Amino acid sequence: MNAVPAHYQGVWKRALLTAPGLHDDTTLVFWMQTTRWHADLRIPANRPDCTSCTRLADCSRTQLLGLLQQEGFAGITTVHAETCEWQREFDYHPRGRLDRGRMLFSQCTEAVDEYGIDADYAERWERDPASERKGQVAHIADSTGTVRWLRSGKRFMRVRPRAHGLKQTGDLWSRHHARKASIDDLRQLADFEISYGLIAGPQGCILHSTLPWLEWQHVDLPTQWSDD
Secondary structure, eight states, X not given: OOOOOGGGOEEEEEEEEEETTEEESOSEEEEEEOSSEEEEEEEOTTOOOXXXXXXXXXXXXXXXXXXXXOEEEEEEEEEETTEEEEEEEEESSOOOOOOEEEEEEOTTSSEEEEEESSSSOEXXXXXXXTSOSSOEEEEEEETTEEEEEEEETTEEEEEEOOSSXXXXXXXXXXXXXXXXXXXXXXXHHHXXXXXXEEEETTEEEXXXXXXXXXXXXXXXXXXXXXXX
């Protein structure tokens, strides 16, 4: 598989999303791109306050419903001419549709406008100057499966998906959308970590996460990385 062009690589922060009936410049969105892998984190501005929580079991039903408004995904990126496709291996809210955009970079490649191919939307992205145009990846096995780590310059992302498979995930989301989900169902759906943070030596500090109580925690980074 061909490497993603260097001018795609690094950390991008979304400045604006527009779509029919939508103008969003408040959702916090980060996209990290390495040679092949991507990770994406999206936290709405109105996410509920979870400062009293240290785990999902501490969250009320209202807090869990608010957490499930988050989005994020990770997987392999392919680029053909101006078309970029994000193949989602892990997806916080899987919808089973293609994710492709037509990408128009600024002349200095520090900003890019993305136009949806399979959906009607436009996004404006700006590069984080603390990132680099060459990232690294680490794949670490734990009790729930494989945790994906990405790093770029002084930034990292960690993705730990739900422990169960697509069918069970789909069943849980179906019950949630039908307003028939139990509080245990909601906890299972919310048990998906996508974290973004700052690297300082062998450790990282989580700045933003789908699990809010992880924010400002320090974590040990993997010791072995690949340029994949």
